[in-house]
Amino acid sequence: MRIALGVGGGIAAYKAAETARRLMERGHTVRAILTEAAQEFIRPLTFAALTGEKVVTGLFSDSSPEATLASSVEHIGVARESDLLLIAPATADLLAKLAHGHAGDFLTTTYLAFTGPVVLAPAMNSDMWRHPATQANLEILRLRGHAIVEPGDGLLACGEVGPGRLAEPEDIAAAVDRIARPLRDLDGETVLVTAGPTQEPLDPVRYITNRSSGKMGYALAEAARDRGARAILVTGPVHIPEPSGVEVVRVRTALEMHDAVLDRLPESTIIVKAAAVADYHVAHVPAQKVKKTATRLTLDLDPTPDILAEVGRKKGDRLLIGFAAETENLVAEARRKLQTKRCDMVVANLVNSSSTGFESDLNAVTLVMATGETVEIGASPKREVADAIFEHALRLRLALAAR
Numbered sequence: 333m334r335i336a337l338g339v340g341g342g343i344a345a346y347k348a349a350e351t352a353r354r355l356m357e358r359g360h361t362v363r364a365i366l367t368e369a370a371q372e373f374i375r376p377l378t379f380a381a382l383t384g385e386k387v388v389t390g391l392f393s394d395s396s397p398e399a400t401l402a403s404s405v406e407h408i409g410v411a412r413e414s415d416l417l418l419i420a421p422a423t424a425d426l427l428a429k430l431a432h433g434h435a436g437d438f439l440t441t442t443y444l445a446f447t448g449p450v451v452l453a454p455a456m457n458s459d460m461w462r463h464p465a466t467q468a469n470l471e472i473l474r475l476r477g478h479a480i481v482e483p484g485d486g487l488l489a490c491g492e493v494g495p496g497r498l499a500e501p502e503d504i505a506a507a508v509d510r511i512a513r514p515l516r517d518l519d520g521e522t523v524l525v526t527a528g529p530t531q532e533p534l535d536p537v538r539y540i541t542n543r544s545s546g547k548m549g550y551a552l553a554e555a556a557r558d559r560g561a562r563a564i565l566v567t568g569p570v571h572i573p574e575p576s577g578v579e580v581v582r583v584r585t586a587l588e589m590h591d592a593v594l595d596r597l598p599e600s601t602i603i604v605k606a607a608a609v610a611d612y613h614v615a616h617v618p619a620q621k622v623k624k625t626a627t628r629l630t631l632d633l634d635p636t637p638d639i640l641a642e643v644g645r646k647k648g649d650r651l652l653i654g655f656a657a658e659t660e661n662l663v664a665e666a667r668r669k670l671q672t673k674r675c676d677m678v679v680a681n682l683v684n685s686s687s688t689g690f691e692s693d694l695n696a697v698t699l700v701m702a703t704g705e706t707v708e709i710g711a712s713p714k715r716e717v718a719d720a721i722f723e724h725a726l727r728l729r730l731a732l733a734a735r
Contacts, residue, residue: 333512334361336410336446338419338439339379340426341369344455344498349378351420351453354505356383360512363410364388365439367426391438410438411445418508419443420481421455421498424466431469449511453481453504458494474573481507482713484693503713510558510719517726518561524600525553526593526607528568530586532636534614535622543690544608546570548655548714552604553578555718564600566592568607586610586636593639597646602725604653605640606679608690612636644674651729653721656680657690666700677701677728679721699724703731 335355339348348370352362364379365388376387388410411417419426419439426439430452435441443450452473460466461483474480481504486497499507527549531539546567553565554575563578566589574580581596583589586609597603612633622629640654654675656666659682666680681697683690695717699707701724709720 333359333415333508334413335363335508336365336414336417336442337362337379338365338417338422338426338442339367339370339374340419340421340423340439340455341367341372342421342423342455343373344421345370345373347498347501348420349374349382351418351501351504352379352382354501355418355508358505358509360508361385363414365410365442367437367439369423369425388438391441408445411442411447414446414448416449416451416508416512417443417446418451418453418504420451420453420504422452423454424456424460424463424469427452427454427466427469427473431472450476450478451481451504451508451511452478453499453507454483454496455498456483456496458492458496461494461496471573474576477576479507479511482693499713503716506716514558514560516560518556518559518602518722521556521561521601522564522599523553523556523561523602523604524564524566524593524596525549525556525604526566526589526609526639527553528570529608530568530589530610530636531584532586532610532613533617534631535618535620537621540610540612540614541569542608542610544568544570545691546572547691547693548695548717549604549606550575551714551718552606552721555715555722556602556604559719559722561602564596566596566607568609586613586639590637590639590642593643594646597643597650600650602651602653603643603647604721605643606655608655608657609639610636638673640669640673640675647674651676651725653677653679653725657683659684663698663700663706666698670700670702675702676732677721677725697721701728703728 355362362383363385379387429440481499484497528546529542529544531541533539553563556563557577565578566581581592613636615634652675656669656678658665662680666678670678678700679697694711695714696711697709
Protein backbone atom coordinates (compact mmCIF):
# COMPACT_ATOMS: atom_id res chain seq x y z
CA MET A 333 0.00 0.00 0.00
CA ARG A 334 1.19 3.53 -0.81
CA ILE A 335 1.05 5.58 2.38
CA ALA A 336 1.35 9.34 2.70
CA LEU A 337 2.84 9.98 6.15
CA GLY A 338 2.08 13.45 7.48
CA VAL A 339 4.35 14.56 10.31
CA GLY A 340 3.15 17.31 12.63
CA GLY A 341 5.31 19.61 14.71
CA GLY A 342 6.01 18.27 18.18
CA ILE A 343 8.69 16.43 20.10
CA ALA A 344 6.98 13.16 19.12
CA ALA A 345 7.96 13.85 15.48
CA TYR A 346 11.11 11.80 16.07
CA LYS A 347 8.91 8.69 16.43
CA ALA A 348 7.56 9.25 12.90
CA ALA A 349 10.86 8.02 11.46
CA GLU A 350 10.51 4.74 13.34
CA THR A 351 6.87 4.56 12.26
CA ALA A 352 7.96 4.90 8.62
CA ARG A 353 10.45 2.08 9.12
CA ARG A 354 7.83 -0.19 10.71
CA LEU A 355 5.44 0.48 7.82
CA MET A 356 8.09 -0.37 5.27
CA GLU A 357 8.91 -3.61 7.12
CA ARG A 358 5.25 -4.52 6.58
CA GLY A 359 5.65 -4.01 2.84
CA HIS A 360 4.22 -0.51 2.46
CA THR A 361 5.67 2.35 0.42
CA VAL A 362 5.95 5.54 2.46
CA ARG A 363 6.14 9.14 1.31
CA ALA A 364 6.63 11.71 4.07
CA ILE A 365 5.04 15.15 4.25
CA LEU A 366 6.62 17.36 6.90
CA THR A 367 4.94 20.48 8.17
CA GLU A 368 7.08 23.54 8.72
CA ALA A 369 6.89 22.98 12.48
CA ALA A 370 7.89 19.32 12.12
CA GLN A 371 11.13 20.37 10.43
CA GLU A 372 12.15 22.11 13.65
CA PHE A 373 12.26 18.67 15.32
CA ILE A 374 13.42 16.29 12.59
CA ARG A 375 15.11 16.82 9.23
CA PRO A 376 13.60 15.82 5.87
CA LEU A 377 16.81 13.99 4.98
CA THR A 378 16.04 11.39 7.66
CA PHE A 379 12.84 10.38 5.89
CA ALA A 380 14.39 10.54 2.43
CA ALA A 381 17.13 8.16 3.55
CA LEU A 382 14.67 5.80 5.24
CA THR A 383 12.00 5.68 2.55
CA GLY A 384 13.93 6.33 -0.65
CA GLU A 385 11.13 8.71 -1.62
CA LYS A 386 10.99 12.46 -2.13
CA VAL A 387 10.03 14.27 1.07
CA VAL A 388 7.52 17.09 0.74
CA THR A 389 8.23 20.09 2.95
CA GLY A 390 5.90 22.79 1.64
CA LEU A 391 3.47 23.90 -1.03
CA PHE A 392 6.26 25.61 -2.93
CA SER A 393 9.28 23.49 -2.02
CA ASP A 394 10.87 24.20 -5.42
CA SER A 395 10.86 27.96 -5.94
CA SER A 396 12.16 27.97 -9.51
CA PRO A 397 9.72 29.70 -11.94
CA GLU A 398 9.28 26.61 -14.11
CA ALA A 399 8.35 24.49 -11.06
CA THR A 400 5.88 26.92 -9.49
CA LEU A 401 2.77 25.64 -11.27
CA ALA A 402 3.66 21.98 -10.82
CA SER A 403 4.46 22.34 -7.14
CA SER A 404 1.30 24.34 -6.51
CA VAL A 405 -0.86 21.35 -7.48
CA GLU A 406 1.46 18.60 -6.27
CA HIS A 407 -0.79 17.96 -3.28
CA ILE A 408 -3.48 16.77 -5.69
CA GLY A 409 -1.03 14.30 -7.20
CA VAL A 410 0.08 13.00 -3.80
CA ALA A 411 -3.56 12.62 -2.73
CA ARG A 412 -4.41 10.65 -5.88
CA GLU A 413 -1.30 8.47 -5.76
CA SER A 414 -1.68 7.47 -2.10
CA ASP A 415 -3.87 4.65 -0.80
CA LEU A 416 -3.90 5.81 2.83
CA LEU A 417 -3.10 9.03 4.68
CA LEU A 418 -1.46 8.65 8.08
CA ILE A 419 -0.71 11.68 10.26
CA ALA A 420 1.61 10.92 13.18
CA PRO A 421 2.01 12.89 15.29
CA ALA A 422 -1.26 14.74 14.80
CA THR A 423 -0.92 17.83 16.99
CA ALA A 424 -3.83 19.72 18.53
CA ASP A 425 -3.31 22.42 15.90
CA LEU A 426 -3.44 19.90 13.06
CA LEU A 427 -6.56 18.22 14.45
CA ALA A 428 -8.29 21.61 14.56
CA LYS A 429 -7.28 22.43 11.00
CA LEU A 430 -8.40 19.04 9.69
CA ALA A 431 -11.71 19.17 11.54
CA HIS A 432 -12.59 22.59 10.13
CA GLY A 433 -11.17 22.30 6.64
CA HIS A 434 -8.28 24.76 6.89
CA ALA A 435 -5.83 24.39 4.02
CA GLY A 436 -2.76 26.52 4.60
CA ASP A 437 0.06 24.07 3.90
CA PHE A 438 0.84 20.96 1.88
CA LEU A 439 -0.41 18.49 4.49
CA THR A 440 -3.79 20.11 5.09
CA THR A 441 -4.42 20.68 1.38
CA THR A 442 -3.51 17.05 0.68
CA TYR A 443 -5.97 16.01 3.38
CA LEU A 444 -8.81 17.94 1.71
CA ALA A 445 -7.98 16.40 -1.67
CA PHE A 446 -7.63 12.86 -0.30
CA THR A 447 -10.60 10.49 -0.59
CA GLY A 448 -9.18 7.30 0.94
CA PRO A 449 -8.86 6.05 4.53
CA VAL A 450 -7.29 8.40 7.08
CA VAL A 451 -5.47 7.34 10.26
CA LEU A 452 -4.64 9.93 12.92
CA ALA A 453 -2.23 9.39 15.82
CA PRO A 454 -2.57 12.37 18.17
CA ALA A 455 0.19 13.58 20.49
CA MET A 456 0.13 16.60 22.79
CA ASN A 457 0.17 17.84 26.38
CA SER A 458 -2.37 16.17 28.67
CA ASP A 459 -4.37 19.34 29.27
CA MET A 460 -4.47 20.06 25.53
CA TRP A 461 -5.68 16.50 24.93
CA ARG A 462 -8.44 16.83 27.53
CA HIS A 463 -9.56 20.30 26.38
CA PRO A 464 -13.17 20.32 25.13
CA ALA A 465 -12.08 21.92 21.85
CA THR A 466 -9.66 19.08 21.10
CA GLN A 467 -12.21 16.45 22.05
CA ALA A 468 -14.84 18.15 19.88
CA ASN A 469 -12.44 18.17 16.93
CA LEU A 470 -11.71 14.48 17.47
CA GLU A 471 -15.41 13.72 17.49
CA ILE A 472 -15.82 15.50 14.14
CA LEU A 473 -12.97 13.48 12.67
CA ARG A 474 -14.30 10.20 14.07
CA LEU A 475 -17.70 10.91 12.55
CA ARG A 476 -15.97 11.27 9.18
CA GLY A 477 -14.84 7.69 9.61
CA HIS A 478 -11.19 8.41 10.37
CA ALA A 479 -9.33 5.90 12.55
CA ILE A 480 -7.84 7.40 15.72
CA VAL A 481 -4.83 5.66 17.28
CA GLU A 482 -5.37 6.76 20.84
CA PRO A 483 -2.39 8.29 22.65
CA GLY A 484 -1.01 6.48 25.65
CA ASP A 485 -0.42 7.54 29.23
CA GLY A 486 3.11 8.29 30.29
CA LEU A 487 5.81 10.84 30.91
CA LEU A 488 5.46 13.70 28.43
CA ALA A 489 8.11 16.10 27.16
CA CYS A 490 6.64 18.85 29.34
CA GLY A 491 7.41 16.77 32.44
CA GLU A 492 3.80 15.88 33.17
CA VAL A 493 2.50 12.34 33.41
CA GLY A 494 -0.82 11.60 31.73
CA PRO A 495 -2.57 10.99 28.41
CA GLY A 496 -1.16 12.53 25.24
CA ARG A 497 1.93 10.43 24.56
CA LEU A 498 2.12 9.35 20.92
CA ALA A 499 1.26 5.68 20.45
CA GLU A 500 4.25 3.43 19.83
CA PRO A 501 5.31 3.06 16.17
CA GLU A 502 4.47 -0.65 16.14
CA ASP A 503 0.93 0.09 17.37
CA ILE A 504 0.48 2.77 14.71
CA ALA A 505 1.76 0.41 12.00
CA ALA A 506 -0.61 -2.30 13.25
CA ALA A 507 -3.54 0.12 13.06
CA VAL A 508 -2.61 0.94 9.47
CA ASP A 509 -2.39 -2.77 8.63
CA ARG A 510 -5.86 -3.40 10.02
CA ILE A 511 -7.14 -1.02 7.36
CA ALA A 512 -4.69 -1.98 4.62
CA ARG A 513 -5.16 -5.73 5.05
CA PRO A 514 -8.43 -6.24 6.88
CA LEU A 515 -9.20 -9.72 8.15
CA ARG A 516 -12.65 -10.91 7.16
CA ASP A 517 -12.75 -14.00 9.37
CA LEU A 518 -16.02 -12.85 10.99
CA ASP A 519 -17.93 -12.39 7.72
CA GLY A 520 -21.51 -13.55 8.20
CA GLU A 521 -21.31 -13.39 12.00
CA THR A 522 -23.43 -11.18 14.24
CA VAL A 523 -21.37 -10.32 17.30
CA LEU A 524 -23.17 -9.00 20.36
CA VAL A 525 -20.85 -7.15 22.78
CA THR A 526 -21.69 -5.62 26.14
CA ALA A 527 -19.51 -2.85 27.55
CA GLY A 528 -19.07 -0.44 30.42
CA PRO A 529 -20.62 -0.35 33.88
CA THR A 530 -24.23 -0.20 34.91
CA GLN A 531 -25.65 2.40 37.27
CA GLU A 532 -28.11 1.18 39.90
CA PRO A 533 -30.10 4.07 41.43
CA LEU A 534 -30.18 4.59 45.17
CA ASP A 535 -32.48 7.58 44.83
CA PRO A 536 -33.13 10.11 42.03
CA VAL A 537 -29.58 11.56 42.29
CA ARG A 538 -27.32 8.74 43.58
CA TYR A 539 -26.35 5.36 42.21
CA ILE A 540 -24.09 2.32 42.67
CA THR A 541 -21.54 1.73 39.92
CA ASN A 542 -17.95 0.62 39.31
CA ARG A 543 -14.76 1.81 37.63
CA SER A 544 -15.32 0.21 34.22
CA SER A 545 -14.50 2.67 31.41
CA GLY A 546 -15.99 0.57 28.61
CA LYS A 547 -12.76 0.72 26.59
CA MET A 548 -12.38 -3.06 26.34
CA GLY A 549 -15.92 -3.62 25.17
CA TYR A 550 -15.71 -0.83 22.63
CA ALA A 551 -12.44 -2.25 21.32
CA LEU A 552 -14.15 -5.64 20.92
CA ALA A 553 -17.04 -4.10 18.98
CA GLU A 554 -14.65 -2.25 16.67
CA ALA A 555 -12.57 -5.39 16.13
CA ALA A 556 -15.69 -7.41 15.28
CA ARG A 557 -16.77 -4.74 12.80
CA ASP A 558 -13.34 -4.55 11.17
CA ARG A 559 -13.17 -8.34 10.83
CA GLY A 560 -16.40 -8.37 8.84
CA ALA A 561 -19.09 -9.02 11.45
CA ARG A 562 -22.28 -7.17 12.05
CA ALA A 563 -21.50 -5.71 15.47
CA ILE A 564 -24.10 -4.85 18.11
CA LEU A 565 -22.85 -2.98 21.17
CA VAL A 566 -24.99 -2.83 24.31
CA THR A 567 -23.30 -0.23 26.46
CA GLY A 568 -23.73 1.20 29.90
CA PRO A 569 -22.93 4.87 30.61
CA VAL A 570 -19.40 5.66 29.36
CA HIS A 571 -17.50 8.66 28.03
CA ILE A 572 -16.42 7.14 24.71
CA PRO A 573 -17.63 8.22 21.25
CA GLU A 574 -19.86 5.70 19.50
CA PRO A 575 -17.83 3.59 17.05
CA SER A 576 -18.90 4.12 13.45
CA GLY A 577 -20.41 1.13 11.68
CA VAL A 578 -21.55 -0.45 14.95
CA GLU A 579 -25.16 -0.70 16.09
CA VAL A 580 -25.20 0.89 19.57
CA VAL A 581 -27.85 0.24 22.22
CA ARG A 582 -27.48 2.49 25.27
CA VAL A 583 -28.69 1.28 28.66
CA ARG A 584 -28.22 2.39 32.24
CA THR A 585 -29.19 -0.36 34.68
CA ALA A 586 -28.50 -4.08 34.87
CA LEU A 587 -32.16 -4.81 34.17
CA GLU A 588 -32.06 -2.64 31.03
CA MET A 589 -28.90 -4.41 29.89
CA HIS A 590 -30.53 -7.78 30.60
CA ASP A 591 -33.54 -6.92 28.45
CA ALA A 592 -31.41 -5.50 25.61
CA VAL A 593 -29.15 -8.58 25.52
CA LEU A 594 -32.02 -11.07 25.60
CA ASP A 595 -33.83 -9.07 22.92
CA ARG A 596 -30.80 -9.31 20.58
CA LEU A 597 -29.76 -12.85 21.48
CA PRO A 598 -31.77 -14.62 18.72
CA GLU A 599 -29.93 -12.74 15.95
CA SER A 600 -26.44 -13.17 17.47
CA THR A 601 -23.90 -15.90 16.70
CA ILE A 602 -21.16 -14.76 19.11
CA ILE A 603 -21.83 -13.06 22.46
CA VAL A 604 -19.05 -11.25 24.31
CA LYS A 605 -20.09 -10.15 27.80
CA ALA A 606 -17.41 -7.58 28.59
CA ALA A 607 -19.62 -5.27 30.65
CA ALA A 608 -18.99 -4.92 34.38
CA VAL A 609 -22.60 -5.29 35.49
CA ALA A 610 -23.40 -4.24 39.06
CA ASP A 611 -24.18 -7.26 41.24
CA TYR A 612 -26.74 -5.55 43.49
CA HIS A 613 -29.46 -2.91 43.25
CA VAL A 614 -32.05 -1.25 45.45
CA ALA A 615 -35.32 -3.03 44.75
CA HIS A 616 -37.50 -0.10 45.72
CA VAL A 617 -35.87 3.21 44.80
CA PRO A 618 -37.24 6.20 46.78
CA ALA A 619 -39.13 8.72 44.68
CA GLN A 620 -37.36 11.61 46.44
CA LYS A 621 -33.74 12.29 47.33
CA VAL A 622 -32.67 10.66 50.61
CA LYS A 623 -31.59 13.48 52.93
CA LYS A 624 -28.35 13.30 54.82
CA THR A 625 -28.68 13.00 58.58
CA ALA A 626 -26.35 12.28 61.49
CA THR A 627 -27.67 8.73 61.75
CA ARG A 628 -26.22 5.70 60.04
CA LEU A 629 -27.84 4.62 56.75
CA THR A 630 -28.26 0.94 55.88
CA LEU A 631 -28.98 -0.12 52.32
CA ASP A 632 -31.16 -3.13 51.57
CA LEU A 633 -29.81 -4.53 48.30
CA ASP A 634 -31.11 -7.31 46.07
CA PRO A 635 -29.09 -9.20 43.42
CA THR A 636 -29.32 -7.93 39.87
CA PRO A 637 -30.23 -10.34 37.04
CA ASP A 638 -27.39 -12.74 36.17
CA ILE A 639 -27.25 -11.96 32.46
CA LEU A 640 -24.31 -14.24 31.68
CA ALA A 641 -25.89 -17.25 33.39
CA GLU A 642 -29.19 -16.74 31.58
CA VAL A 643 -27.48 -16.38 28.21
CA GLY A 644 -25.49 -19.52 29.02
CA ARG A 645 -28.72 -21.46 29.51
CA LYS A 646 -30.19 -20.16 26.24
CA LYS A 647 -27.14 -19.90 23.99
CA GLY A 648 -27.66 -23.09 21.98
CA ASP A 649 -24.81 -23.40 19.48
CA ARG A 650 -23.76 -19.77 19.88
CA LEU A 651 -20.24 -18.97 21.11
CA LEU A 652 -20.37 -17.34 24.55
CA ILE A 653 -17.42 -15.38 25.93
CA GLY A 654 -17.57 -14.05 29.48
CA PHE A 655 -15.24 -11.76 31.41
CA ALA A 656 -13.95 -12.16 34.95
CA ALA A 657 -12.33 -9.24 36.75
CA GLU A 658 -10.62 -10.66 39.81
CA THR A 659 -8.29 -9.57 42.60
CA GLU A 660 -6.95 -13.09 43.40
CA ASN A 661 -7.05 -16.73 42.26
CA LEU A 662 -7.44 -15.57 38.67
CA VAL A 663 -7.48 -18.84 36.72
CA ALA A 664 -9.42 -20.77 39.37
CA GLU A 665 -12.14 -18.12 39.49
CA ALA A 666 -12.27 -17.99 35.71
CA ARG A 667 -12.70 -21.78 35.51
CA ARG A 668 -15.47 -21.64 38.09
CA LYS A 669 -17.24 -18.98 36.05
CA LEU A 670 -16.70 -20.93 32.83
CA GLN A 671 -18.50 -23.94 34.31
CA THR A 672 -21.26 -22.27 36.32
CA LYS A 673 -22.24 -19.82 33.57
CA ARG A 674 -21.80 -22.34 30.71
CA CYS A 675 -19.34 -20.15 28.82
CA ASP A 676 -17.08 -21.33 26.03
CA MET A 677 -14.34 -18.89 27.05
CA VAL A 678 -13.71 -16.60 30.00
CA VAL A 679 -11.39 -13.63 29.63
CA ALA A 680 -9.86 -13.07 33.06
CA ASN A 681 -7.86 -10.11 34.28
CA LEU A 682 -6.52 -8.86 37.59
CA VAL A 683 -7.99 -5.47 38.48
CA ASN A 684 -5.47 -4.56 41.18
CA SER A 685 -2.91 -3.41 38.60
CA SER A 686 -2.49 0.32 38.09
CA SER A 687 -1.29 -0.04 34.50
CA THR A 688 -3.87 -2.42 32.98
CA GLY A 689 -7.57 -3.16 33.23
CA PHE A 690 -10.13 -0.63 34.42
CA GLU A 691 -9.67 2.89 32.99
CA SER A 692 -6.40 1.96 31.28
CA ASP A 693 -5.74 1.78 27.53
CA LEU A 694 -3.89 -1.49 28.16
CA ASN A 695 -5.06 -4.88 29.31
CA ALA A 696 -3.35 -8.11 30.33
CA VAL A 697 -5.63 -11.14 30.31
CA THR A 698 -5.74 -14.91 30.58
CA LEU A 699 -8.08 -16.75 28.22
CA VAL A 700 -9.59 -19.79 29.93
CA MET A 701 -11.37 -22.06 27.46
CA ALA A 702 -13.82 -24.94 27.54
CA THR A 703 -11.17 -27.19 25.95
CA GLY A 704 -9.08 -26.82 29.11
CA GLU A 705 -6.53 -24.61 27.38
CA THR A 706 -5.33 -21.32 28.86
CA VAL A 707 -3.63 -18.54 26.91
CA GLU A 708 -1.76 -15.60 28.43
CA ILE A 709 -1.93 -12.24 26.66
CA GLY A 710 0.55 -9.79 28.15
CA ALA A 711 -0.05 -6.08 28.62
CA SER A 712 -1.15 -4.76 25.22
CA PRO A 713 -3.44 -2.06 23.81
CA LYS A 714 -7.03 -3.14 24.30
CA ARG A 715 -7.65 -3.25 20.55
CA GLU A 716 -4.84 -5.80 20.16
CA VAL A 717 -6.30 -7.81 23.03
CA ALA A 718 -9.70 -7.70 21.31
CA ASP A 719 -8.26 -9.08 18.08
CA ALA A 720 -6.47 -11.84 19.98
CA ILE A 721 -9.72 -12.80 21.73
CA PHE A 722 -11.51 -13.25 18.40
CA GLU A 723 -8.60 -15.19 16.90
CA HIS A 724 -8.67 -17.67 19.78
CA ALA A 725 -12.47 -17.75 19.87
CA LEU A 726 -12.64 -18.89 16.24
CA ARG A 727 -10.04 -21.60 16.90
CA LEU A 728 -12.01 -22.63 19.96
CA ARG A 729 -15.18 -22.97 17.92
CA LEU A 730 -13.43 -25.36 15.52
CA ALA A 731 -12.02 -27.39 18.40
CA LEU A 732 -15.45 -27.68 20.07
CA ALA A 733 -17.09 -28.67 16.78
CA ALA A 734 -14.53 -31.44 16.30
CA ARG A 735 -15.35 -33.05 19.63
